[in-house]
Amino acid sequence: MAAQFSTQNESHMRKQGGGYLPIENYGLIGNMRTCAMVGMDGSVDFMCWPEFDSPTVFCRLLDKDKGGYFSIQPASHLSCTTKQQYLPSSNILQTRYIHEDGVVDLVDFFPRPKNAKVIFKGPKQGAYREMTSVQEELKQWLVRRVECVRGRLQLDVEIFPAFGYATEPHTTTILQEEGVPHCNQSKTAAFHSESTKLQLDVIIDHGEDGDDSWPIVRFRKVLKPGMLGEGVVACIDISEGQAVSFVIRNDVEKHVTENITSAVLDTQQHDTQTYWYNWISTSKYKGRWREVVSRSLMILKLMTYEPTGAIIAAPTFSIPEAIGGVRASNWDYRFSWVRDASFTIYILLRLGFTEEADAYMGFISERFLKSRVADGGLPIMFTIRGETDIPERELTHLDGYRGSRPVRIGNGAAFHQQFDIYGELMDAIYLYNKYGKPIHWDLWCTVREMLDYVLTIMHQPDMSIWEVRNNKQNFTYSKVMLWVAFDRGLRLSEKRNFPCPNRVKWLAARDSLYEEIMEKGYNKEMKCFVQSYENNTMLDSSILIAPLVFFIAPNDPRFLNTMDRIMLPPEKGGLTSTGLVYRYNTEVSEDGVGGHEGAFSMCTFWLVEAMTRASVYESKYLVRAINLFENMLSFSNHLMMFSEEISRSGEQLGNTPQAFSHLALISAAFNLDRVSEPKK
Numbered sequence: 001m002a003a004q005f006s007t008q009n010e011s012h013m014r015k016q017g018g019g020y021l022p023i024e025n026y027g028l029i030g031n032m033r034t035c036a037m038v039g040m041d042g043s044v045d046f047m048c049w050p051e052f053d054s055p056t057v058f059c060r061l062l063d064k065d066k067g068g069y070f071s072i073q074p075a076s077h078l079s080c081t082t083k084q085q086y087l088p089s090s091n092i093l094q095t096r097y098i099h100e101d102g103v104v105d106l107v108d109f110f111p112r113p114k115n116a117k118v119i120f121k122g123p124k125q126g127a128y129r130e131m132t133s134v135q136e137e138l139k140q141w142l143v144r145r146v147e148c149v150r151g152r153l154q155l156d157v158e159i160f161p162a163f164g165y166a167t168e169p170h171t172t173t174i175l176q177e178e179g180v181p182h183c184n185q186s187k188t189a190a191f192h193s194e195s196t197k198l199q200l201d202v203i204i205d206h207g208e209d210g211d212d213s214w215p216i217v218r219f220r221k222v223l224k225p226g227m228l229g230e231g232v233v234a235c236i237d238i239s240e241g242q243a244v245s246f247v248i249r250n251d252v253e254k255h256v257t258e259n260i261t262s263a264v265l266d267t268q269q270h271d272t273q274t275y276w277y278n279w280i281s282t283s284k285y286k287g288r289w290r291e292v293v294s295r296s297l298m299i300l301k302l303m304t305y306e307p308t309g310a311i312i313a314a315p316t317f318s319i320p321e322a323i324g325g326v327r328a329s330n331w332d333y334r335f336s337w338v339r340d341a342s343f344t345i346y347i348l349l350r351l352g353f354t355e356e357a358d359a360y361m362g363f364i365s366e367r368f369l370k371s372r373v374a375d376g377g378l379p380i381m382f383t384i385r386g387e388t389d390i391p392e393r394e395l396t397h398l399d400g401y402r403g404s405r406p407v408r409i410g411n412g413a414a415f416h417q418q419f420d421i422y423g424e425l426m427d428a429i430y431l432y433n434k435y436g437k438p439i440h441w442d443l444w445c446t447v448r449e450m451l452d453y454v455l456t457i458m459h460q461p462d463m464s465i466w467e468v469r470n471n472k473q474n475f476t477y478s479k480v481m482l483w484v485a486f487d488r489g490l491r492l493s494e495k496r497n498f499p500c501p502n503r504v505k506w507l508a509a510r511d512s513l514y515e516e517i518m519e520k521g522y523n524k525e526m527k528c529f530v531q532s533y534e535n536n537t538m539l540d541s542s543i544l545i546a547p548l549v550f551f552i553a554p555n556d557p558r559f560l561n562t563m564d565r566i567m568l569p570p571e572k573g574g575l576t577s578t579g580l581v582y583r584y585n586t587e588v589s590e591d592g593v594g595g596h597e598g599a600f601s602m603c604t605f606w607l608v609e610a611m612t613r614a615s616v617y618e619s620k621y622l623v624r625a626i627n628l629f630e631n632m633l634s635f636s637n638h639l640m641m642f643s644e645e646i647s648r649s650g651e652q653l654g655n656t657p658q659a660f661s662h663l664a665l666i667s668a669a670f671n672l673d674r675v676s677e678p679k680k
Helices: 010-016 263-280 292-301 338-350 354-370 420-435 441-457 477-497 501-519 541-545 557-566 601-614 619-635 659-676
Strands: 006-008 027-032 035-039 044-049 057-058 069-074 080-084 093-099 102-109 120-126 127-132 141-158 170-174 187-193 198-204 219-221 229-237 243-250
Touching: 027 093, 027 102, 035 120, 035 170, 044 141, 069 243, 080 219, 093 141, 102 229, 120 170, 127 354, 127 420, 141 263, 170 219, 198 263, 219 338, 229 477, 243 263, 263 292, 292 659, 338 354, 338 420, 338 659, 354 420, 354 441, 420 441, 420 477, 441 477, 477 501, 477 541, 541 557, 541 601, 557 601, 601 619
Parallel strands: none
Antiparallel strands: 006 080, 027 035, 035 044, 044 057, 044 069, 069 141, 080 093, 093 102, 102 141, 120 127, 141 229, 141 243, 170 187, 187 198, 198 243, 219 229
């Protein structure tokens, strides 16, 4: 699959979208502290600073007028072809502008030390301790390097920060009106709000024709309507062999400000490229979908918060699941969900990323040991630092992506009762003990306490994996995962010969849940599993997880009937359209949200894996699984990234990129390879 995309006149595309690019027209760069979304037209339209869950500095993705951006693109009168791709085996993003008169490469990245293997401990007395095997400084820089590789081209540079989710006024100072080549100071402009101080450094390389060939960078201040402070703009004529670099970093006192040179940036880029090459080279995946799996792994790495090992669900917030806000499902995904745990542990360990698995397991187990609520339960999500206070509020001053309000930060689902998390957590602990390291005694004691607590809530309704915001129900998926919780606890006790005082009660709970699900979670007339005991005529694709967690054999007639029904189009009672799987039929569902939504990327990959497992016994499913997987890959963006959903028109919807989508992709590819490779 070619890792690039070609289109004409990106500014025209933004105009067609009412000032917004399509969600899939972005690439992700980051440094395992924060990230930025870079559009196909060379605009950084989303960046939180300095960490994933910090307020935004650039947020044009959610408000074209007030959100702020950093754009480097051909002058508006030029019609260019644009291609965007990652440099090989890296998270360095290259956007290429091609015109008859010239070709310019824009390279975007956050620096990484090339050899540093950083392992972090959790919070201690309110701070984080960094344990590093190689002491190298992590530069908190956003680097944007422009180089003309042929001819000559004119570029427009526009930097309009909007601090504090576009709520904080700021002052802008131009410290060097013209980028004079012989000047020893790279610092060019400063942007100061009450809470954040950033500076812009400009570094200029001349061509090979001598000192007279320096490109000139002359910024001027501009105040745009709706913005709470001035931005800076410049027009650059750049010729073959010339380069201009722009660096955004924290502003510090002048006497300790490091001057950035071209040599410094060359080293940073080389080290960053080396870091990513070395990291992805450790992957054990050598299957037929190596390119797309490697990209998914590198995307997941970008969504890792290195100081704690937490992995966020997505780096963005409030990108809508339905354009226009009818469904109003605009959530903040910059947190770490317990639900992702078992998939994450499984993928990291099976593909050889033991350090990341150790760090993530350390984060999860510490939360498990310390973060239970008063009744003994566990929150469903945590901040990247392990906190549970995640108040949800609306940013009413922002219009939302293409008018899709409300824009939300925080997440009101943080203390939802979603009982499936106990199964996913226990599966993660079991898998880590199996493929990683033996779990310790204190963790086992906490497991016993948690499962004893689960005994008290196993017959209660909850709000399910889909985080419904109306009435609680006895969701079949949640019951299956409660079965998983007891099953993995029993297996773990036997595997490690751990004492298990309530073994008889756990065993009885596991067996009774199985009987209950088969009786109440299955509709004999429809011949399929249903969404909940209450909604016993509603089909729900979450049941596709059942054979993946070994609740049911993949060739069990009850499951095969359900899977076959899910594969039918919605108009025939199924959930699959154009090879894409929907969660459930939102037109007849009362989920407290309402409206339409797109197909769920994760559910489509779950269907692939379920068919793959079934194909071991029913060979007809293997070709269908491969075709469905390849079809799904065609819905990725030009950089092989997946958001949460895909619309009926084929556009991506929801927060992007979504970790669970990429975890499910990797798992599907991994298992497809295991089943379809020739037996020796």
